[in-house]
């Protein structure tokens with residue numbers, strides 16, 4: 001596990017422009033690891049005061065949706081994390097651009113939104129970071145891809161890395177690979193949850209009580225991931241060790257193969273990447 005720093009690593013305000021699931025996952029992870037004091041986190045949304053009240057009471061963060069407070073927070077924060085849905089990003093970036101000074105860092109978690117489009121919509125070559133985290137950041141087990149615009153200096157680079165390293169693993173990658181990474185780790189938790197849903201349902205249909213089926217499934221997924229991590233063995237090698245010749249596992253794998261499981265997962269990852277590119281293209285059109 002990560003060691004909790006005695007002195008918070010981040011000693012400036014961070015504004016989350018968007019206060020939904022992904023923003024909360026990052027905030028929860030950062031606060032749990034004590035990398036920043038909760039009073040330095042400001043969360044903004046468009047309309048939901050109940051949501052801001054919930055975040056304030058859960059994490060002790062500040063939350064605003066009144067226009068003047070929002071503008072003031074955006075004008076003055078050294079770091080702004082863009083965390084709204086892609087459909088809301090163009091308008092938000094157009095609002096943000098004229099408010100910023102050149103030293104403010106904008107970090108996006110928005111799927112598909114490229115560095116070029118971000119800077120175009122901001123209207124200036126602001127230092128920007130394109131990231132793709134996942135919701136496991138909320139328990140410190142996130143996996144985040146990061147790409148930097150050339151305007152990002154060493155200190156800002158470190159700031160962005162501090163945020164995401166505090167909530168899990170980070171991978172600095174070429175921006176061109178961000179959609180593929182989205183297909184693996186950004187959306188990946190959903191594929192695993194889907195597999196778990198099916199395993200739990202199978203247990204119930206086979207007569208196990210829901211709770212037992214759930215617990216057994218969770219432990220199986222956790223154990224399998226830890227085995228790959230801790231033994232350093234390849235998943236294929238570990239799979240072989242479970243699969244006795246002509247045994248029950250082999251019979252199960254044959255069913256998965258008949259459903260073209262391996263290629264189906266690859267197609268899902270590819271489609272996810274393609275969809276991210278489509279969302280990125282829709283945002284790029286907003287430039288014209």
Ligand SMILES: NC(=O)C1=CN([C@@H]2O[C@H](COP(=O)(O)OP(=O)(O)OC[C@H]3O[C@@H](n4cnc5c(N)ncnc54)[C@H](OP(=O)(O)O)[C@@H]3O)[C@@H](O)[C@H]2O)C=CC1
Pocket residue numbers: 017018019020021022023044045046047048083084085086088091092109110111132133134135186187
């Ligand atoms: N969920 C995930 O697993 C992951 C999501 N992402 C990315 O994170 C982003 C957010 O996703 P998610 O957290 O799921 O979305 P949510 O719908 O949960 O949250 C979106 C938030 O943005 C706010 N918002 C929208 N427009 C504005 C605006 N103009 N000003 C201020 N706040 C605004 C909404 O406020 P209100 O409710 O008041 O309208 C809401 O708080 C997406 O772009 C997605 O691609 C990236 C990786 C993983």
Ligand SMILES: O=C(O)[C@@H]1CCC=N1
Pocket residue numbers: 111182186187
């Ligand atoms: O589904 C989405 O668009 C976002 C991006 C990665 C995970 N969720």
